[in-house]
Amino acid sequence: MLNNLVKHLKDDRTTEEKILDAASMVFTKKGFAATRTEDIARQAGMNRALLHYYYRDKQTIFNIIFETRFSEFFKGLFVIFDAGNISFFEKIRRMIHHEINTLLKHPDLARFVINEIAQDPERLLKHGSKIGINPRILIEAFEKQTEEEIKNGTIRPIEGRMLLIHIMSLCLYPFVARPVLETLMQLNSEQFTALMERRKEETYEFIINSIKK
Amino acid sequence: MLNNLVKHLKDDRTTEEKILDAASMVFTKKGFAATRTEDIARQAGMNRALLHYYYRDKQTIFNIIFETRFSEFFKGLFVIFDAGNISFFEKIRRMIHHEINTLLKHPDLARFVINEIAQDPERLLKHGSKIGINPRILIEAFEKQTEEEIKNGTIRPIEGRMLLIHIMSLCLYPFVARPVLETLMQLNSEQFTALMERRKEETYEFIINSIKK
DNA sequence: GTCTATAACGTGATAGAC
DNA sequence: GTCTATCACGTTATAGAC
Numbered sequence: 112m113l114n115n116l117v118k119h120l121k122d123d124r125t126t127e128e129k130i131l132d133a134a135s136m137v138f139t140k141k142g143f144a145a146t147r148t149e150d151i152a153r154q155a156g157m158n159r160a161l162l163h164y165y166y167r168d169k170q171t172i173f174n175i176i177f178e179t180r181f182s183e184f185f186k187g188l189f190v191i192f193d194a195g196n197i198s199f200f201e202k203i204r205r206m207i208h209h210e211i212n213t214l215l216k217h218p219d220l221a222r223f224v225i226n227e228i229a230q231d232p233e234r235l236l237k238h239g240s241k242i243g244i245n246p247r248i249l250i251e252a253f254e255k256q257t258e259e260e261i262k263n264g265t266i267r268p269i270e271g272r273m274l275l276i277h278i279m280s281l282c283l284y285p286f287v288a289r290p291v292l293e294t295l296m297q298l299n300s301e302q303f304t305a306l307m308e309r310r311k312e313e314t315y316e317f318i319i320n321s322i323k324k
Numbered sequence: 325m326l327n328n329l330v331k332h333l334k335d336d337r338t339t340e341e342k343i344l345d346a347a348s349m350v351f352t353k354k355g356f357a358a359t360r361t362e363d364i365a366r367q368a369g370m371n372r373a374l375l376h377y378y379y380r381d382k383q384t385i386f387n388i389i390f391e392t393r394f395s396e397f398f399k400g401l402f403v404i405f406d407a408g409n410i411s412f413f414e415k416i417r418r419m420i421h422h423e424i425n426t427l428l429k430h431p432d433l434a435r436f437v438i439n440e441i442a443q444d445p446e447r448l449l450k451h452g453s454k455i456g457i458n459p460r461i462l463i464e465a466f467e468k469q470t471e472e473e474i475k476n477g478t479i480r481p482i483e484g485r486m487l488l489i490h491i492m493s494l495c496l497y498p499f500v501a502r503p504v505l506e507t508l509m510q511l512n513s514e515q516f517t518a519l520m521e522r523r524k525e526e527t528y529e530f531i532i533n534s535i536k537k
Numbered sequence: 538g539t540c541t542a543t544a545a546c547g548t549g550a551t552a553g554a555c
Numbered sequence: 556g557t558c559t560a561t562c563a564c565g566t567t568a569t570a571g572a573c
Contacts, residue, residue, distance in 0.1 A: 126556075126557090141357075141443065142355070142357065142358075142439075143358075144354075144355065144357035144358035145355075145356075145357035145358075145443065147547090147548070147549090148548075148549065148550090149548080149549095157557075157558090158557080158558065158559085159548090159549080159550085160550090160551080160552095160557075160558065160559080161556080161557060161558080162549095162550095163549085163550060163551075164556075164557080165556095167550095168549075168550070169548095169549065169550090219442075222438070222439070222442060225435070225500060225501050225503075225504055226355075226435070226439060228503050228504050228507075229432075229435060229502075229503045229504075230354070230358065232503045232506070232507050235503075235504065235507045235508070236507065246508050247508055247510075250508060250509060267533075269526075270526075272509055272519075273519075273522075273523065273526055276497075276498055276505070276523075277494060277527075277530060279497065279501075280493045280494050280496075280497035280498060281490060281493050281494065283493075283497060283501070284489075284492065284493035284496060284497040284500070285489055285493060287438060287497070287500055287501075288438050288492075288496070288500075289442075290438075290441050290442045290445045290448075291438055291441050291442075291448065292489070293445070294441075294445050294448045294449065295448070295459050295460055295463060296463060296485055297460075306485075306486075309486075310486065310489075313482075313483075313486055314490075317490060317534050318534070320533070320534040320535075321530050321531070321533040321534035322533075339538080339539090360565090360566070360567090361566075361567065361568090362566080362567095370539075370540090371539080371540065371541085372566090372567080372568085373539075373540065373541080373542095373568090373569080373570095374538080374539060374540080375568095376567085376568060376569075377538075377539080378538095380568090381567075381568070382566095382567070382568090
């Protein structure tokens with residue numbers, strides 16, 4: 112961790128690492144179609160030829176980046192739902208914090224993954240299975256537990272998948288639409304971050320307020 | 325209206341209209357960078373040369389389309405907030421219905437507008453002022469009214485802009501991430517539409533449940 | 538006004554010097 | 556391993572026939 116930081120400062124990253132770091136940045140920001148290999152090369156401090164020396168072509172680099180980012184986007188939620196002795200409310204709270212923390216660390220991640228899936232929906236299941244992630248399991252687990260909570264009388268009746276969409280919407284949309292929000296609400300980057308930090312607990316309270324009996 | 329429908333069936337649209345209809349479809353689905361003028365021409369049932377006869381270049385066509393779609397995306401909310409004798413709750417209810425209805429009619433609209441703004445945030449204010457839309461006014465009006473409602477004791481304390489982000493998130497995210505949701509929840513297009521139809525009132529209740537005192 | 542043919546350009550990919 | 560130069564190709568844009 113500290114090692115990584117030092118590496119970065121000295122920039123004794125290998126050339127492969129420089130390429131992938133640069134590619135991740137540019138692809139995530141602009142998407143596959145709008146990205147020029149020249150952008151990646153410049154960002155990595157080298158020329159295009161070197162990209163092709165290490166990786167066959169643009170698509171190859173993109174696939175590596177997409178797989179990584181895809182997994183960053185979806186993983187973690189599973190850890191939370193595998194956790195045993197935790198209340199439903201606490202699981203929701205951790206999901207919210209996890210999602211917002213992830214997106215605070217990785218700007219543009221949500222928009223990137225959603226867009227590239229929109230361009231080719233098959234990628235979702237293809238890449239998902241490749242990295243051993245099946246988000247459908249999460250959905251089923253969530254639906255099942257929602258039903259149980261309703262039966263136990265801890266929450267009012269609500270469809271599990273609907274509640275899950277509520278949670279995801281509240282966490283992800285502000286980051287997907289970040290440039291729109293920043294412009295309309297006249298927020299700079301720091302102010303946006305501060306708003307999202309506050310938003311973690313507020314979102315949790317907003318949801319619980321609505322569903323608890 | 326009916327006239328438009330008949331026009332469409334007979335397809336006695338002018339060539340300009342055919343081009344713009346086709347461009348709107350392709351640009352909205354794929355975005356500027358991934359769109360090929362060949363795609364637009366084929367969709368419009370003609371060849372590329374004719375596009376250039378009517379419009380100088382790809383960028384010109386895009387600007388026209390973006391302006392139209394941008395205004396579809398933002399207008400309407402203002403009508404609702406200008407409406408006089410309507411309660412705060414009812415305004416929220418109409419906002420939700422308006423947003424979801426709009427996006428049910430125009431798939432990919434939200435993702436398109438958000439993405440193109442993300443690629444060039446200045447477009448938001450530039451195009452906004454060009455068509456006489458200043459969404460900041462909506463935000464201010466919403467914040468002001470939220471404060472009043474809190475003062476009146478109809479809702480619990482909440483920051484106006486935070487509540488507005490909640491509402492927009494709940495309405496827009498499912499459409500932005502539609503391909504992800506459809507794949508993960510194994511919904512076809514009709515099932516997704518049905519889910520969103522139900523979602524209108526459920527979203528309203530979810531919000532009111534949370535904020536009302 | 539609409540087409541075919543082609544020019545002009547940008548971008549991705551490769552060859553070869555160092 | 557890294558660079559410069561260049562090729563190959565796809566896409567946009569234009570010229571000119573009909």
